[in-house]
Amino acid sequence: MHHLERWEQLGAAILGRKQLPHAGGVDNYRPDDWVRLSRSLEEHRGIPIALSLLSDEQRSAMPPALLERWKDAHITYTLQHLRQQQVLADCYAAFDKLGVDALALKGAWLSICGYAEPGLRPMRDLDLLVRGKENAVLVFDHLRSNGYRTLKPFQKHDWWLENSHQLPALVDPSESVLVEVHHRVFHGNGPDMSDEDRFWASAFKHKVIGQEVVFPGLEWTAVHILAHSFRDHKLNNGPLVVTDLSILFGHEDFQLERYQELVEHYALEKEAMLAFGLLSRVESKANDAEINAAWTMMFSSNRELRALRDRERFTQYSWGELLGQVVPSPSRLTSQYGVPKGFLSKARGYASHFNRLLRQRSTEVGTKVEPRTAAACEIFENLMSD
Known part of the structure; x- marks a missing residue:
């Protein structure tokens, strides 16, 4: 049986509205429990919604200095979101000029159309799904020609279109907002929402700073969140998925039967x-x-x-696949990492790749994984593989 530690129980009580198991309720939790919970929520952008969900009893029991930090974080995320809204509106003005169909996914949907106020649902980036690979490239190149830049060197689209659900992340001209242009919804190469006409037909419009922005239907968004958090990321993107799904399931227009049909359709x-x-x-x-x-x-x-996941993944590679990960082909070096053609450029590209690989893998090898975290992952993997 896997049991929650005290600070995890506290987090589940706040975000999942669960009963606290200890006699004495919230007063039984020490300041250190609040600090550990706050550290986790800070990493996973969960502080604003946790602050809004605190009961009067929980708020009174929380260390005052920590409560003030949570309030400051909420203000910071709200200001950040205002800039993200402006970039979202600007992108859709560009989509209208280009004549392409595009949907604002996940965080944008939830923060603007779901939560009571935008600052309660922070976003790392804007995920924008463009219909058709050719149009995704058109949008990507248009943004790059208008002041957006890739975070890493980039030359070719082909590798990304064949091996990823999105093109490389872009940062807006103010250097403050990340934008990801998607040509698929799900990771991998299986059946995808973007291939279905009924998915695009579910879309609705909502004005953001005077600009019409298009979002996918309610149940489609719930299934996307489900696949993204549980299947694609294996819950490494934090507990916001709980409040996200709670918001979606509790929406007055949510249709449980349609959601369950989509769940079965996408296994x-x-x-x-x-x-x-x-x-x-x-x-x-x-x-x-x-x-x-x-x-x-x-x-x-x-x-x-991530360290646990990568260690497991590397044990499953064949020698050929492992070699391909360690020593990428020249074409992949050019397509994925933007290395120009030519012997000297390739040599510098391989040197940069090995340096990046060494830094990343040494960090993962040196990452301490708590035994109870590994045990939790094993329970999760067994459930998903049964």
Whole structure:
């Protein structure tokens, strides 16, 4: 049986509205429990929504200095979101001129159309899905010619279109907002929402700073969040998925039957079962150990979970696949990393690649993974693979 530590219980009580198991309630939690919870929520952008969900009892029991830090974080995220809204509106003005269909995904949907106020749902970036690979390239190149730049050197689109669901991340001219142009919704090469006409037909418009922005339908967004957090990222993007899904499921227009049909269509039944368990829904068949393991994973550091995932992935590679990861082909070096053609350029490119690989892998090898985190991941993987 996997049990939650005290600070994790506190986090689950706030974000999942669960009952605290200890007699004496919130007064039984020490300042260190609040500090550990705050450290996790800060990494995963969960402070603003946690602040808004605090009960009067929880707010009174929280260390005053920490409460003030949470309030400051909420203000900071709100100001950041205002800039993100402006960039989103600017992008859609460009889409209108280019005549392309595009949808604002995930965080943009939730922060603007779901949460009570935008600052409660911070975004790392703007995820914009463009219909058709050719149009995705058109949008990407248009943004680059208008002051947006890639974070890393870039030359060719081909590698990204064939091996990723998106093109390289862009930063806006103010150097403050990241924008990702997607040509697929899901990671991998399986069936995708973007291939379905009914997905695009579900779209609705909402004005953002006077500009019409287009968002996908409610149930499609819920399934996307489910796949993104549970399947694609294996819960390494934190506990916001719990409040995200709670907001979507609680929406007055949410249709449970349509959602369940999409869950089955994209083979996400186990992910949906666990999500219902985290939200204490009666439909869930997940047991307490599986639910607690998911909470532990969501509260764990991203570096810790990434180290575990990469170690497992490397043990599954064949020698040929492992060699391909360590020594990329010249064409991949050019397409993915933007290395120009020519012997000297290639030599410098390989030197840069090996330096980057060494820094990244040495960090992962040196990352301490708590045994209980590894145990939680094992429970999660067993559930998903059964």
